[in-house]
Amino acid sequence: xxxxxxxxxxxxxxxxxxxxxxxxxxxxxxxxxxxxxFSDEELAAKxxxxxxxxxxxxxxxxxxxxxxxxxxxNNETGWLTYLWQLRNDHIYDALREDMETVxxxxxxxxxxxxxxxxxxxxxxxxxxxxxxxxNSDFKCPECDQPLGHFDNEMLLKxxxxxxxxxxxxxxHA
Amino acid sequence: MLDxxxxxxxxxxxxxxxxxxxxxxxxxxVDSRKxxxxxxxxxxGGLIDRIEFKKDGIKTYLLKARQMPVNPGDxxxxxxxxxxIGCELECIVEECHPLMDWMYQLAIVGNxxx
Numbered sequence: 231x232x233x234x235x236x237x238x239x240x241x242x243x244x245x246x247x248x249x250x251x252x253x254x255x256x257x258x259x260x261x262x263x264x265x266x267x268f269s270d271e272e273l274a275a276k277x278x279x280x281x282x283x284x285x286x287x288x289x290x291x292x293x294x295x296x297x298x299x300x301x302x303x304n305n306e307t308g309w310l311t312y313l314w315q316l317r318n319d320h321i322y323d324a325l326r327e328d329m330e331t332v333x334x335x336x337x338x339x340x341x342x343x344x345x346x347x348x349x350x351x352x353x354x355x356x357x358x359x360x361x362x363x364x365n366s367d368f369k370c371p372e373c374d375q376p377l378g379h380f381d382n383e384m385l386l387k388x389x390x391x392x393x394x395x396x397x398x399x400x401x402h403a
Numbered sequence: 404m405l406d407x408x409x410x411x412x413x414x415x416x417x418x419x420x421x422x423x424x425x426x427x428x429x430x431x432x433v434d435s436r437k438x439x440x441x442x443x444x445x446x447x448g449g450l451i452d453r454i455e456f457k458k459d460g461i462k463t464y465l466l467k468a469r470q471m472p473v474n475p476g477d478x479x480x481x482x483x484x485x486x487x488i489g490c491e492l493e494c495i496v497e498e499c500h501p502l503m504d505w506m507y508q509l510a511i512v513g514n515x516x517x
Contacts, residue, residue, distance in 0.1 A: 240475060241479070241482065242475035242476045242477075242478055242479050242484075243475050245478070245479065245482070245484040246475060246478060246484060246488060248484075249484055249488045249489045250488070250489050322472045322473060325473050325475050325478075326470070326473045328478075328487075328488055329473050329477065329478070331487065332478065332485055332487050332488070335487050335494065335496045335502075338496045338497070339496050339497065339499075339502065339506075342496070342497040357503075384510045384513075385506050385507070385509075385510050387510070387513070388506070388509045388510040388512075388513035389506055389509065389510075391513065392477060392480075392509060395474070395477050396477045399471070399473045399474045399477055400473060401416045401468055401470060401471060402416070402417075
């Protein structure tokens with residue numbers, strides 16, 4: 231299993247996890263004790279991170295199978311304790327799942343960029359499709375300045391390249 | 404058909420449930436001996452798994468593409484992570500401003516790298 235340090239050393243993986251769990255979550259990942267299983271309260275005590283943040287991070291990671299727990303019951307009190315461990319070995323599966331969604335969104339955006347002609351207000355920096363620009367006599371609906379043609383060629387080119395790269399990475403023919 | 408090995412791989416990759424070798428050669432439009440050579444190359448390259456399979460009592464193989472690890476760098480434009488990850492906004496991908504900003508970043512980085 232990859233260590234958390236290895237996982238977090240990849241800038242893209244780090245940015246991905248940061249988006250999911252935020253500053254405090256990343257802090258927990260960095261300080262998560264090596265090996266073994268820990269309750270949320272133990273983790274809060276060992277890392278000095280607020281218990282609510284610890285719980286929130288663990289549940290968020292659990293949703294993507296990046297953390298798992300097992301439950302033990304205290305026979306005397308009947309209380310349940312959840313013991314958590316990280317599953318860094320699932321990171322590429324989680325990324326794959328999210329990248330499938332990203333691919334779908336980018337492909338939809340690509341189609342939109344391909345099928346439309348765009349106009350821009352150079353003052354407001356708002357972009358309009360041809361039908362909307364035509365309806366307002368090629369003037370900005372906000373400031374009434376004339377709209378100019380917006381060339382999306384560079385945007386579309388780099389978008390297509392990235393889509394191709396993701397498709398290859400996901401093994402889509 | 405320029406590269407039958409690549410075509411074979413693409414066909415196998417397009418079927419997550421796998422393809423029977425006894426059907427692959429028909430779909431590729433090659434004879435079964437040539438198909439065996441293609442499959443051997445793909446298997447040796449670690450690109451597919453070949454699993455024994457019986458169809459109507461006849462032994463053949465189920466061919467499945469191996470999953471390669473994804474490249475997480477594809478989620479970045481420069482050091483900007485694509486906004487779709489963990490996004491809780493209603494998704495209107497055509498009008499998404501955070502996505503537009505990311506696409507600008509992607510075009511700028513792409514131009515710098517070209």
